[in-house]
Amino acid sequence: MFEPVLTRNIHRPNSEKIYTYLAHGGYEAVRLALKKSPEELIDMVKRSGLRGRGGAGFPAGKKWEYMPKDPRIPKIVAVNTDEGEPGTFKDRELVERDPHQVIEGVIIASYTVGARRAYVYIRGEFFLGVKRWIKAIADAYEHGFLGKNILGSGFDLEMSVHRGAGAYICGEETAMLESLEGKPGNPRLKPPYPAQVGLFGLPTLVHNIETLACIPHIILRGPEWFASIGTAESKGPKIFSVSGHVNKPGNYELPLGTTLREIIYEHAGGIRGGKKLKAVIPGGASTPVLTAEHLDVPMAFETLAAVGSQLGTGAIIVMDETTCMVEVARRLTKFFAHESCGRCVPCRLGSRRLYEILERIECGQGKPADLNLALELAQGIDGTTFCPMGSALVNPARSTIKQFREEYEYHLTYKRCLAGNTHSG
Amino acid sequence: MEALLTNPSGAKVTSIRDARKRAMLLAALYIAQEQFGWLSEEAICRVAERLDLTVGQVKSTASFYTLFKLQPQGRYRIQVCEGLSCYLVGGAEPIIDYIAQKLGIQPGQTTADGKFTLEVVQCLAACGTAPVVRVNDDLYENMSYEAIDKLLDRLRSEDRG
Ligand SMILES: Cc1cc2nc3c(=O)[nH]c(=O)nc-3n(C[C@H](O)[C@H](O)[C@H](O)COP(=O)(O)O)c2cc1C
Ligand code: SF4
Numbered sequence: 332m333f334e335p336v337l338t339r340n341i342h343r344p345n346s347e348k349i350y351t352y353l354a355h356g357g358y359e360a361v362r363l364a365l366k367k368s369p370e371e372l373i374d375m376v377k378r379s380g381l382r383g384r385g386g387a388g389f390p391a392g393k394k395w396e397y398m399p400k401d402p403r404i405p406k407i408v409a410v411n412t413d414e415g416e417p418g419t420f421k422d423r424e425l426v427e428r429d430p431h432q433v434i435e436g437v438i439i440a441s442y443t444v445g446a447r448r449a450y451v452y453i454r455g456e457f458f459l460g461v462k463r464w465i466k467a468i469a470d471a472y473e474h475g476f477l478g479k480n481i482l483g484s485g486f487d488l489e490m491s492v493h494r495g496a497g498a499y500i501c502g503e504e505t506a507m508l509e510s511l512e513g514k515p516g517n518p519r520l521k522p523p524y525p526a527q528v529g530l531f532g533l534p535t536l537v538h539n540i541e542t543l544a545c546i547p548h549i550i551l552r553g554p555e556w557f558a559s560i561g562t563a564e565s566k567g568p569k570i571f572s573v574s575g576h577v578n579k580p581g582n583y584e585l586p587l588g589t590t591l592r593e594i595i596y597e598h599a600g601g602i603r604g605g606k607k608l609k610a611v612i613p614g615g616a617s618t619p620v621l622t623a624e625h626l627d628v629p630m631a632f633e634t635l636a637a638v639g640s641q642l643g644t645g646a647i648i649v650m651d652e653t654t655c656m657v658e659v660a661r662r663l664t665k666f667f668a669h670e671s672c673g674r675c676v677p678c679r680l681g682s683r684r685l686y687e688i689l690e691r692i693e694c695g696q697g698k699p700a701d702l703n704l705a706l707e708l709a710q711g712i713d714g715t716t717f718c719p720m721g722s723a724l725v726n727p728a729r730s731t732i733k734q735f736r737e738e739y740e741y742h743l744t745y746k747r748c749l750a751g752n753t754h755s756g
Numbered sequence: 757m758e759a760l761l762t763n764p765s766g767a768k769v770t771s772i773r774d775a776r777k778r779a780m781l782l783a784a785l786y787i788a789q790e791q792f793g794w795l796s797e798e799a800i801c802r803v804a805e806r807l808d809l810t811v812g813q814v815k816s817t818a819s820f821y822t823l824f825k826l827q828p829q830g831r832y833r834i835q836v837c838e839g840l841s842c843y844l845v846g847g848a849e850p851i852i853d854y855i856a857q858k859l860g861i862q863p864g865q866t867t868a869d870g871k872f873t874l875e876v877v878q879c880l881a882a883c884g885t886a887p888v889v890r891v892n893d894d895l896y897e898n899m900s901y902e903a904i905d906k907l908l909d910r911l912r913s914e915d916r917g
C-alpha cells in the first residue's frame with residue numbers, strides 16, 4: 332500500500348498548526364538543507380525527477396539551475412496558490428490543512444537559489460486559505476524559520492502573502508507577477524522567462540505549492556526514494572482531485588502512474604448509481620477529454636500525452652453515460668471565454684465565437700457546417716495567442732468533437748440531445 | 757537593485773520603491789472595498805492618492821478583477837458556482853434559478869432592500885464537495901434545495917442592518 336506523503340498530516344486534528352507540524356518531523360528538512368550547498372541541493376532536486384505540479388510539468392531542478400548564480404543580483408521566489416482550473420481543488424486543501432509543509436519547501440528553494448524574498452500569491456476567493464497562510468507565516472517567523480539568520484545559518488528570508496482578486500488567468504506565472512505588482516493580470520511575453528526577468532524585474536523562481544510541498548520530503552528521504560515512485564518520466568506522489576459522477580469525490584494522493592481505473596473505481600468508489608462511465612477529463616478543464624477506452628492509461632505526463640491528452644493538474648472529472656458532451660464543451664468553453672484576459676484577439680474573440688457555435692448546437696439551432704467551423708476556429712486559435720490559454724481553451728471543443736462526434740451530429744440532425752439532456756442554454 | 761529594473765512597456769523606468777508601492781494596490785483596494793462596501797469613484801480616487809498612482813491606473817486594475825465591485829452590492833453576496841463539476845452533480849442552473857426565484861432577482865441584481873446580491877461565478881476549487889455556493893467570504897458545500905432554504909433563512913434573520 333502506498334503511504335501518503337504530501338497528505339500524511341492533513342487528517343490530524345489541528346493539522347494546520349505549527350506545533351502539529353513540528354510534532355511530526357516538521358522543519359527537519361530545513362535544518363538538513365541549510366547545511367548543504369546550493370549545488371548539492373539542486374543536484375538532489377534534479378535527481379529526484381520532480382516536475383512542476385501547476386500544470387506544465389517542467390523539471391523543477393532545471394528551473395532552479397536557470398536562476399542566475401551571481402550573489403549580487405537580488406532574487407525572488409513566488410509561490411502560486413491561485414488554483415482556479417475547474418476540477419482542481421488540491422492546492423486549497425494543502426494550504427488550508429498543511430501550510431507549513433509548503434513554507435518548508437519555500438525556505439529550501441529560496442536558500443538554494445539565493446532568494447531573500449518570497450511572495451505568496453493566493454486566489455482572492457480562498458478566504459480561509461489566506462488566513463491560514465498569514466498565521467502559518469507568522470508562526471514560522473516566531474520559531475525562527477523565517478526572518479534574519481534562520482537557525483543560525485546566516486541565511487535571511489522574508490515572506491509575505493498577496494491576495495489575488497478573482498481572475499483565473501493570474502494563475503499563469505507571468506500574469507501572476509503582473510498582479511503581484513498591482514497591475515491587471517495580463518500575461519507577459521516569454522522569453523524572457525521569470526527566472527531572468529520576473530517580479531519587479533528581478534529573477535524569480537515560480538512554483539506551484541504542491542511542487543514546493545515535495546521538496547522537504549526529497550531532502551529528508553533522498554532523491555532516490557522520490558524517483559522510485561512513479562513512472563519513467565513522472566516521479567513522485569501526486570494529489571489527484573476527483574470530482575463529478577463518482578461515489579466518493581475528493582483528493583487522493585497516489586503515485587504518479589496510477590491508472591485512471593484504479594483511481595476512479597478503487598479510490599473514488601466507482602460511478603454513482605451504478606451507471607456506466609462515459610468520459611473522463613484527466614487533468615483539469617483545459618486537458619482533452621478521454622473515454623472509457625482509456626481507463627487503463629497510467630496518470631503520468633508521458634502516458635497521457637501518448638493518448639492525446641495531458642496530466643495538467645491531475646484533476647479528474649468523471650462523467651457517466653447520461654452526460655451530454657456538447658454541454659460539457661459548451662460549459663468549459665464559456666469558462667475560458669469568461670476568463671480570457673482580452674489581450675489578444677484569437678483568444679478574446681475566438682473563445683466567444685467558439686462558445687456561440689457550441690451554444691447553438693446545444694440548443695438545437697446548429698447548422699451542418701458548424702462542426703467544421705468549430706474545428707477551423709480551434710485550429711486558428713491554437714498556437715496563435717500570447718499565452719498558453721489559447722491552446723488550453725480549444726481542448727474541450729476539439730477533444731469532444733473528436734471523441735464524441737456522433738453526439739454532435741445527433742444534435743445537428745435531430746435538434747436535441749442523444750444523452751437525454753434537456754438543458755437549453 | 758535599481759539598475760536591474762526593466763520596464764516591459766518601454767515607458768519611463770520606475771524605481772523599486774515605486775514598484776513596491778504599486779504592489780500594495782490590490783491590498784489597498786480590498787481595504788477600501790471593505791470600508792465602503794464597493795469601490796466608488798471617491799474610493800478609487802482616495803486609493804490613487806494614497807499610493808501616488810493615477811486614477812486611470814487604479815481603475816484599470818480594479819476593473820480587471822471580478823472581486824472588486826464598481827457598483828453597490830447587497831450585504832450578502834451569494835455566489836453560485838457554474839463550473840462543470842458543480843453542474844454534473846445537480847448544481848449551476850437549477851440552483852441559480854432556485855435562489856433567483858426565492859429572492860425575486862436575476863443574477864447580477866441586488867434585492868430592493870439591499871440585503872442580497874446574486875452572482876454566478878466560476879470554479880471555487882471545491883469541486884469534490886459540489887455543488888458549492890459562497891456567501892461573502894464563506895464557502896457552503898454539498899448544497900441542496902433544503903440547505904439553501906436554511907442558509908437564506910439564517911441570513912435573513914441574522915441581518916438587522
Ligand atoms: C491559463 C493558465 C493558468 C494557470 N493557472 C495556474 C494555477 O492556478 N496554479 C499554478 O500553480 N499554476 C498555474 N499555471 C501554470 C503556471 O504558469 C506555472 O507554470 C506554474 O505555476 C509553475 O510552477 P510549477 O513548475 O511548480 O508547476 C497556469 C498556466 C496557465 C497557462
Ligand atoms: S491568450 Fe488569452 S489569456 Fe493569454 S494573453 Fe491572450 S487574451 Fe490573455
Ligand code: FES
Nearest residue numbers: 837839842880883
Ligand atoms: S466546479 Fe464548482 S467548485 Fe469547481
